[in-house]
Amino acid sequence: MTTRTGLRSAQRSDFAWAWLFILPSIIGFLVFFAVPSVRGLLMSFTNWDLLRPAKFIGLANYAKLLGDKEFLHALRVTAYYVVLNIPLQTVIALGMAVLLDRFTKSTMIRGILILPWLLPNIIVALLWLWMLDPTLGFINQVIMSLGFERQPFLGSVDQAMPTIAAINIWRHAGYTAILLFAGLQNIPKDVYEAAAIDGADERQMFMGITLPLLRPVLIFVLVTSLIGSFQIFDTIVITTKGGPVDATRVVYWYIYEYAFVRFKMGYAATISVALFLILITITVIQMRYFNADTSDLD
């Protein structure tokens, strides 16, 4: 009898301790994640400049958004950036990962490859702003010494976005390669041996074994880098500030302008919600398309 009540009270104290352990994280979660998310959604239905009280205006912000040419431009520019960034970055990273997997297991080399990712965006952007300077930058010195014309890079409407994409590929390719490398390491080597005995060549092995078995990691990499890529901001602060002639005025920059330059919090929230919906849609499509939850290793 006594042991029983003893057990039960022990369980009850377990219960109390559990909530005590969870409590700080719940406070943090509610105050800075859950409530702000809901509040952001509610704000998107209001007109609010922080000076006067927020005014509920229903779907007016969303109606405005659909006809907002500047927003559409920002979306187009962002999509252009994502298309320039993600495929090339993933292919380069995959190549690097295969090289590492096949030829070296050196942690030092892997360490060097993640170095750019460890650096703040602000520093990476400053570094390339200097490297790509139209008059004194190292890259242009090389280009001219090879007999070509100097390039404006960040200063030209046509080149600014590809240049920013290249800068971010430099920062992220090594990091992505390390993720993919870890995935490659998980593929059992006997699968390759069996295929080699059956007479498969390198290309067939890559298409038939490596890519399918790498799928879960590849999806993780694509989903996270895509979400990150849509939120490009820091690099633009340093390099172009949305210019030249709005060529790099991406969605995040547009939100920033509305919220912290024009102080139109309601409309800024509306754009944020729209960006969120776009990201969710893309993620779901990606998951569906790749059948993310199944692995060929099973």
Add this chain to the structure above:
Amino acid sequence: MTTMKKTKAGIPTQKIIAWVAISIIILVTLFPVWWVVRTGFSSKQEIYVDTFNLLPVGPTMNNFKRVLGMFTSEEAVAQGGTASGMDFWMGLKNSLVISTTTILGQTFFSAMAAYAFARLKFRFRDQLFFLYLTAMMIPGVVTLVPNYILMARELQWMNTYRGIIAPSFLMTPFAVFFLRQFFLSINHELEEAAKLDGASIPLIFLQVILPLSVPALSTLAILQFLGNWNDYLWPFLIGKDETMRTLTVGLAVFQSQTPQGAPDWGGLMAGTTLSLIPTIIIFLVFGRRAVNAIQFTGFR
């Protein structure tokens, strides 16, 4: 067997090509970083004349002295710098205080939550954990504006350390998730033994679980420290005052104040070089751990 032999015979040329490629990748990765340092040590006049030299041209410490505030603003302008410059020591102090406090709180409180999720039984445990996981998928842009308003209006924490620190001090969904995965892999037996000895849950957490988890805790702390250290927009929005600038914010301000037509490249790159040092130290000391941590995150 014959095919195996053939591929083996082909290895040498393949190997050479591969190592050339690897070397190029390493060069492309490291050279720009060297170019920053090289420029920081070069003198203003020489940067314009000798644009191609791989070593510092007209080697000088003046750019660094200027950024470190060792010249008056008149002297700085006379050298071709700007009067404003950058307060490196202030930025370093702010970055250190903010990043260190954030990860101390975040790691400890997230570990508490992760332990409860991994080991203790309570109602709504799985539902709550699912909520945290969902929050991990919400991009930062959604909470940015509401959190700013929370700081500016309700809490009135603008221009304070706590305003910058608070949002990730008590938890981040990723930290809870990361540590829960690790705690789940710890053997139950030690805890059971401690329980039989009459140890209470907090005691087990502090004396059994945390000591066993030092590798996971430090890995998480390094990743989150770098994340905080590299952050720009949030500390920029909350720490408007000059005395609240972190290193990244200070650098961005320095850059925005340098003359558009003829930027103070020497000063800027000296500032950048100094700002690189903390990251490089972390990289040299914890590089291996960071690599392993990244490889782990791929399998979450």
